[in-house]
Amino acid sequence: ISQRAKDEKTRKLLSRIIRVDQAGELGADRIYAGQIAVLGNTPVGPIIQEMKEQEQEHLETFNKLIVEKRVRPTALLPLWNIAGFALGAGTALLGKEGAMACTVAVESVIGEHYNSQIRDLMEDDPEKHKELIKKLSKFRDDELHHHDTGLEHDAEKAPMYDALSQVIKVGCIGAIWLSERI
């Protein structure tokens, strides 16, 4: 396989990863924003606020990477902006447990997703992508921490927890698939 083709393959992989991660972090940030809009003044507000700030940090990292690596951002960004806020606000209206259930569902999908990206990068060229792999690992740990926080705060007591969780997970997976391509 020629070097040109190999470089092209790596470039496509990187593009895809950075594009979908930026979309994901924007979505997560907006979900938390929606939750805060409804639950901001309740005792669980500060916890959500803290998680939102971490997502913002992640988002800034990917915004920089988009420019640095000349990656095309997904054209669906405005859609995820609105959809994320709607999901956050919608689940928060089900109460604090609903918001936490949403968090748990989203973060578990994202955690798996980061893991598979790290695997892909290691398969491609662990040396070259060392920086990025480190960043993604840290972000994955943060997301899993959010996942655990959600569980700690009675996510499983949410109304229709199983159904809600499934629907949100499927939605996230669909959003990831779309953002990788569009």
Add this chain to the structure above:
Amino acid sequence: MCTSTGDRNPPQDTSSGPGGSASSQASNEGYNTQRTGQGAQYTDELNNSEDLVNEVEEEEMPEETEEEYQTKQAVLKASLPFVHQYGWTKKAIVAGAESLGMPPMVHGMFPRGGAELVFYFYEESNKELESYLKQNVKESKEKDEKIKTGPFIHDAIETRLRMIIPYIDKWPQAMAIQTLPQNAVQSWTNLSRVVDDIWFYAGDKSNDFNWYTKRVSLAAVYKSTEIYLIQDRSEDYTDTWNFLENRLEDVVSAGHLARNLQETNTVLSEGAKGFCVMTRNLLGMNNR
């Protein structure tokens, strides 16, 4: 030029070309005899069928080798001077190949015919533009000057369009070839490359939907100026460069309009939110 093959998973088989197709034929025959073989073999067959399917797939779409790529590039480069005589066609490619001492059958390496020549020229011009822009940015950095976006973009588009001028007699044909459905995707990719390069070297740092609006608007400017260029009869095409300047000004003023609209929108939505809060307060619905 071969982005369509680049999307697929590159196979491990590196011997493509005449040697490769001979071996692929042999193993295809082997595959056929295995199918009509004994039951036990057939079961084994089924177990390995996935591998065979992959193998067949890989052999159907061989990734071109570096050697093939270089040969193609050389032939296309040699074909360009013949465009004035034969247009962007297979004839020009054949003439180019013959000028290098290759047999005319070489045109079989270019299934899309004249379009391959157009794409080659487009891509080479894009590469030239990129190094020109890189050079500009480097010089500005050395002189510690800040790049002025407007003039930079104007200069970039003018430079890129001027590369067409040597072939302007046959450029309308090239544009027509690019609009054919089978060539549309590649043409779109080429155009995106131009505008992305220009914005990148102009210092664009957008990472949201603005990324798209900037490139789409610039692509529209580029395309319309290109069309103006091919019918321009003025001295050194000065009319074209004036047209370009006007189109760029339009984009700038559209940007201002968009920003004004956005600000108006913010004011209006703040107003609506305030009205909602007031209503809630009046109805006693607030829980603060």
